[in-house]
Amino acid sequence: IPITGKNLVRGRIAAAEAFSAFQEARRAQLDVIAKARATYFQLANAYDQLEINNKNLTSLKQIADISRSRYETGLETAANALIAETDYSKLQETRRDLERNLSDAQSQLNTLMNRDAFAPLGPPAGATISAADLSASRLQAIALAQRPELQMARAKIDGEKSKLQLAHRAWIPDPAVNLKGQRYNDAAEAVSEFDAGVSFTIPWVNPGKYSAAVREARANFAAAEQGFEREQKEALRLVRDQLAKVETFHHHVELFRDKLVPQSQQAFEATRLSYESGKATFLDWITAQRNLRDIEAMGRDHLAHYQMAVAELEAVIGANVYSPAAGLSNGRK
Numbered sequence: 158i159p160i161t162g163k164n165l166v167r168g169r170i171a172a173a174e175a176f177s178a179f180q181e182a183r184r185a186q187l188d189v190i191a192k193a194r195a196t197y198f199q200l201a202n203a204y205d206q207l208e209i210n211n212k213n214l215t216s217l218k219q220i221a222d223i224s225r226s227r228y229e230t231g232l233e234t235a236a237n238a239l240i241a242e243t244d245y246s247k248l249q250e251t252r253r254d255l256e257r258n259l260s261d262a263q264s265q266l267n268t269l270m271n272r273d274a275f276a277p278l279g280p281p282a283g284a285t286i287s288a289a290d291l292s293a294s295r296l297q298a299i300a301l302a303q304r305p306e307l308q309m310a311r312a313k314i315d316g317e318k319s320k321l322q323l324a325h326r327a328w329i330p331d332p333a334v335n336l337k338g339q340r341y342n343d344a345a346e347a348v349s350e351f352d353a354g355v356s357f358t359i360p361w362v363n364p365g366k367y368s369a370a371v372r373e374a375r376a377n378f379a380a381a382e383q384g385f386e387r388e389q390k391e392a393l394r395l396v397r398d399q400l401a402k403v404e405t406f407h408h409h410v411e412l413f414r415d416k417l418v419p420q421s422q423q424a425f426e427a428t429r430l431s432y433e434s435g436k437a438t439f440l441d442w443i444t445a446q447r448n449l450r451d452i453e454a455m456g457r458d459h460l461a462h463y464q465m466a467v468a469e470l471e472a473v474i475g476a477n478v479y480s481p482a483a484g485l486s487n488g489r490k
Contacts, residue, residue: 158332166323173316177309183475184305191472193269195465196262201281202461203259206454210252213450217245220446224439237439244443248450286410286463296400296474300392303475307392310385317381321374327367330357392473399470406463413456421449 221241227233264274301307332355339350360367428445431437471478 158334161326161329161331163323163326163331166319166326169319170316170323173312173319177312177316180305180308180312183308187305187472187475189269191468193266194468196266196269197281198461198464198468200259200262200266200278202457203255203262204280205457206255207252207259209450209453209457210248210255213446214245214248214252216446217241217248220443221245233439237443240439240443244447286407286460291400291403291478293397293400296396296470296478297393299476299478300396300474301389304388304392304473305475306388307385310381310388313381314378314385317374317378321371321378324367324371324374327370328360330360332357395473396470399466399473403463403466403470406459406466409459410456410463413452413459417452418456421445421452425449 221238221244224233224238224241228235228238263278266278267274267276335352335354335356337352339352341350425445425448428437428442432439432442467478
């Protein structure tokens with residue numbers, strides 16, 4: 158007869174353990190989603206890098222043709238003509254590496270989606286930057302409420318607290334009622350003998366055992382509280398580091414998109430016109446083309462790194478930063 162409520166306490170312990178297991182599964186889910194999103198962004202970057210490479214191949218082909226024609230008419234040196242052709246060949250080598258990166262991203266994304274690695278994948282949608290509230294205070298609040306590791310730490314506290322209660326209640330015995338009927342062979346009665354009894358344990362004769370159990374449960378409860386504090390500090394550290402990473406790449410994306418790429422495009426066109434009018438050398442023109450090529454590729458890389466950093470941030474806090482309702486739901490199931 159469970160008059161001391163031990164079964165209810167055991168039920169709370171089991172519920173805490175089940176919730177902790179659910180949060181472990183949720184952590185695995187968040188990690189897989191973050192990895193899949195990062196791979197998707199790598200795939201999009203690979204497609205765009207190939208497009209940039211194609212554009213630069215076309216541009217360099219024109220430069221090489223012009224330099225060769227001018228060389229044939231004696232207006233350009235052989236060295237300059239060879240420089241353009243060498244750059245064109247290097248871009249072809251780079252294209253092969255970009256195609257391999259594209260293949261790697263496709264096979265990895267197929268594997269993450271439990272598909273055949275050779276299954277075809279269409280090109281991703283255009284990459285953009287969506288507005289998001291990335292204030293440190295909001296991210297901290299979401300992480301403290303939703304991060305699976307903190308949820309597991311809270312569940313551990315609940316479980317250890319219930320175990321401490323169970324250790325205290327072990328001092329109080331639950332009585333057991335025993336009813337037993339017996340029937341002898343060849344007896345006329347349905348029940349020849351009926352026994353009834355009440356029994357209970359006497360924990361007070363071994364106080365050392367139960368006192369040690371209480372001390373152990375109390376120590377485990379204190380350790381769980383300390384573990385929760387450590388997880389809180391670790392969560393805030395991860396949020397700060399990842400937020401700094403996101404903000405850094407966001408700055409790079411805006412700088413390249415709004416200033417560096419347009420400026421390098423203007424510089425390339427201005428140098429081309431100056432070269433055609435004889436006011437700039439061939440080396441100036443090819444240098445401007447190289448600068449434009451590198452800046453466009455680097456700017457696209459920064460966009461991919463920004464998107465991957467946001468995906469990692471969402472895995473850290475356990476919520477979608479682009480959803481205003483990501484808010485403060487406790488993530489319980």
